[in-house]
Amino acid sequence: xxxxxxxxxxxxxxxxxxxxxxxxxxxxxxxxxxxxxxxxxxxxxxxxxxxxxxxxxxxxxxxxxxxxxxxxxxxxxxxxxxxxxxxxxxxxxxxxxxxxxxxxxxxxxxx
Amino acid sequence: xxxxxxxxxxxxxxxxxxxxxxxxxxxxxxxxxxxxxxxxxxxxxxxxxxxxxxxxxxxxxxxxxxxxxxxxxxxxxxxxxxxxxxxxxxxxxxxxxxxxxxxxxxxxxxxxxx
Numbered sequence: 657x658x659x660x661x662x663x664x665x666x667x668x669x670x671x672x673x674x675x676x677x678x679x680x681x682x683x684x685x686x687x688x689x690x691x692x693x694x695x696x697x698x699x700x701x702x703x704x705x706x707x708x709x710x711x712x713x714x715x716x717x718x719x720x721x722x723x724x725x726x727x728x729x730x731x732x733x734x735x736x737x738x739x740x741x742x743x744x745x746x747x748x749x750x751x752x753x754x755x756x757x758x759x760x761x762x763x764x765x766x767x
Numbered sequence: 768x769x770x771x772x773x774x775x776x777x778x779x780x781x782x783x784x785x786x787x788x789x790x791x792x793x794x795x796x797x798x799x800x801x802x803x804x805x806x807x808x809x810x811x812x813x814x815x816x817x818x819x820x821x822x823x824x825x826x827x828x829x830x831x832x833x834x835x836x837x838x839x840x841x842x843x844x845x846x847x848x849x850x851x852x853x854x855x856x857x858x859x860x861x862x863x864x865x866x867x868x869x870x871x872x873x874x875x876x877x878x879x880x881x
Contacts, residue, residue: 699872
């Protein structure tokens with residue numbers, strides 16, 4: 657799996673939007689972009705994934721650059737419960753390889 | 768819904784002792800995984816299984832053994848625990864097939880080795 661680069665930490669005010677960036681300049685044409693998050697003292701949980709087009713679900717939105725070398729996870733209104741470590745992971749379309757985790761971005765949400 | 772259940776949640780061992788961590792999933796998933804997470808780090812893959820009776824090494828397999836005798840269970844064994852194996856251990860499972868299938872994680876086993 658290709659490597660991703662994320663900021664170590666970010667901070668947001670409660671009820672404001674949060675944009676979490678991820679660079680993946682060596683992404684291949686068959687790699688999907690996955691996001692997981694890990695709340696304190698819990699295992700990671702799936703957030704969203706996409707290939708080329710922007711994606712939305714009940715948790716977040718994923719904006720993917722046209723050249724696919726970067727992407728942004730968007731939390732539309734941060735809540736205190738969104739404070740977590742967010743991982744951006746590339747995964748082959750077959751999905752048969754295990755997830756490879758980097759250090760992720762630690763998001764702090766201020767009330 | 769139980770999902771992925773890890774047993775025990777906490778354990779303290781002495782160097783040289785052995786123990787087995789149990790992971791059980793009730794989603795009938797084919798694939799199961801064991802990861803470890805050290806402070807301030809991401810998760811690293813220890814071993815994984817793509818089906819009952821099969822296992823494979825991950826990134827950091829040394830000092831660990833695994834078994835998948837039943838589809839719903841994946842056991843992680845430490846034969847002779849060392850302080851370097853102090854960590855939080857996470858189990859995960861997923862359906863095989865296309866990348867859209869997410870991995871489902873347990874809440875971890877916190878293991879301290881003195």
